Amino acid sequence: MRVDQAVNIEDLHRMARRRLPKVAFDFIEGGLEDERGLDRNTAAFHKHHLLPRYLVDVSKRDQSATIFGKNFASPFGISPTGGAGLFRRGADLMLAEAAREANIPYIMSGSSNDSLEAAARVAPDNAWYQLYAARDPEICDDLIRRVADAGLGALVLTVDVPVHSKRERNIRNGFANIRGNWLRAALSLKPTLLAEAMTHPGWVFEYIRHGGTPALENWLPYAAPGATAEDTVKFNRSMVPAHAQTWRDLERYRRLFPRTLIVKGIMDPRDAVRAADIGCDGVIVSNHGGRQLDQAPASLDVLPAIKRAVGDRMTVMLDSGVRRGADILIAMCLGAQFCFFGRPTLYGAVAGGLPGVKKAIDIFRGEIDLVMGQIGCPSLNELGPDFLWSDDWPRNR
Numbered sequence: 001m002r003v004d005q006a007v008n009i010e011d012l013h014r015m016a017r018r019r020l021p022k023v024a025f026d027f028i029e030g031g032l033e034d035e036r037g038l039d040r041n042t043a044a045f046h047k048h049h050l051l052p053r054y055l056v057d058v059s060k061r062d063q064s065a066t067i068f069g070k071n072f073a074s075p076f077g078i079s080p081t082g083g084a085g086l087f088r089r090g091a092d093l094m095l096a097e098a099a100r101e102a103n104i105p106y107i108m109s110g111s112s113n114d115s116l117e118a119a120a121r122v123a124p125d126n127a128w129y130q131l132y133a134a135r136d137p138e139i140c141d142d143l144i145r146r147v148a149d150a151g152l153g154a155l156v157l158t159v160d161v162p163v164h165s166k167r168e169r170n171i172r173n174g175f176a177n178i179r180g181n182w183l184r185a186a187l188s189l190k191p192t193l194l195a196e197a198m199t200h201p202g203w204v205f206e207y208i209r210h211g212g213t214p215a216l217e218n219w220l221p222y223a224a225p226g227a228t229a230e231d232t233v234k235f236n237r238s239m240v241p242a243h244a245q246t247w248r249d250l251e252r253y254r255r256l257f258p259r260t261l262i263v264k265g266i267m268d269p270r271d272a273v274r275a276a277d278i279g280c281d282g283v284i285v286s287n288h289g290g291r292q293l294d295q296a297p298a299s300l301d302v303l304p305a306i307k308r309a310v311g312d313r314m315t316v317m318l319d320s321g322v323r324r325g326a327d328i329l330i331a332m333c334l335g336a337q338f339c340f341f342g343r344p345t346l347y348g349a350v351a352g353g354l355p356g357v358k359k360a361i362d363i364f365r366g367e368i369d370l371v372m373g374q375i376g377c378p379s380l381n382e383l384g385p386d387f388l389w390s391d392d393w394p395r396n397r
């Protein structure tokens, strides 16, 4: 199957799985510990049903959405996915380019392989940057300055990685081994995984041709002079996460960064209120795609409480588990003003490079359009709890 034949995100998912060896694919796919959070994220969307209204003129349907004073063509964007270049060389800039063409936001990861300055060149109006606080505050502050100087539209601080999580697939697979030189990777992988990798020659050839892992280019200026790609990965690992990051740091970032400041990974309404008090412009309600705390609730489940707590004081967005256009509409009925997803566009990039990312975006866009027509909702502004069915629906209305 080619990416242009993909009918849904699951098709891209299957194609990505075929292209990558297990040691690499498991990094994208996995959660942590028992991976209950992954199921919870999907199940949260499946609990909700959309209640269609008919005899409504849906001949024109508008899925554009305005946040932070900018109009985007769809109510979704691309969440940051670190190390994307390991799975498809140049993936960060493919994501940026596809976002620019589709006029949606792209959040470059704090662990991206391409640089934020390159993202700004490729997608000057659509690229944002996600920051992982570093143990050395000077690096952090310098990154913030670079984001401001490059003119990126927003800084997204991810707060849900105070410590690394226990990603058991990666531990068992020895994922860290492939984040270095290719020869060392080949010598250190378990024989079964190495043999399995050899059945994915497309990726293996690309990996060897580039000498192994790609560098984390944003980190080159801070690593020792002459640092190799592997050195940048190691240096980043020694600096991130900053275990002692607190609200005072967020206050500092607020003073340093003049434009839109978003906090990603907020799950408690009290934290959302505190971020609003500090003057942050938005939150992305997120459990990191089920990769950080296996016992965390689904972000969709905590979304209504967060929206109630902050009201219109800041923009409330959501990610984790979005796989269908309808999921985005459901989240919007529950109070999200915008949604993001991480894996779907990464599947697209892995499966087919830039055309694969574009395909993922087109799939979401097409599904949103159809479901808006189905439920009698020509404009996203009309979405709200009235479009959701619940068993006690007649009593509640």
Ligand SMILES: Cc1cc2nc3c(=O)[nH]c(=O)nc-3n(C[C@H](O)[C@H](O)[C@H](O)COP(=O)(O)O)c2cc1C
Binding pocket: 027, 028, 029, 041, 079, 080, 081, 082, 083, 109, 110, 111, 112, 130, 158, 264, 286, 287, 288, 289, 290, 291, 319, 320, 321, 322, 340, 341, 342, 343, 344, 346
């Ligand atoms: C491979 C991978 C790498 C990720 N890297 C980052 C990252 O560097 N920074 C970050 O804030 N979130 C990161 N995330 C989390 C995503 O930004 C997002 O919260 C998550 O993927 C949403 O869930 P979804 O994949 O179900 O859409 C990563 C997720 C994946 C799958």
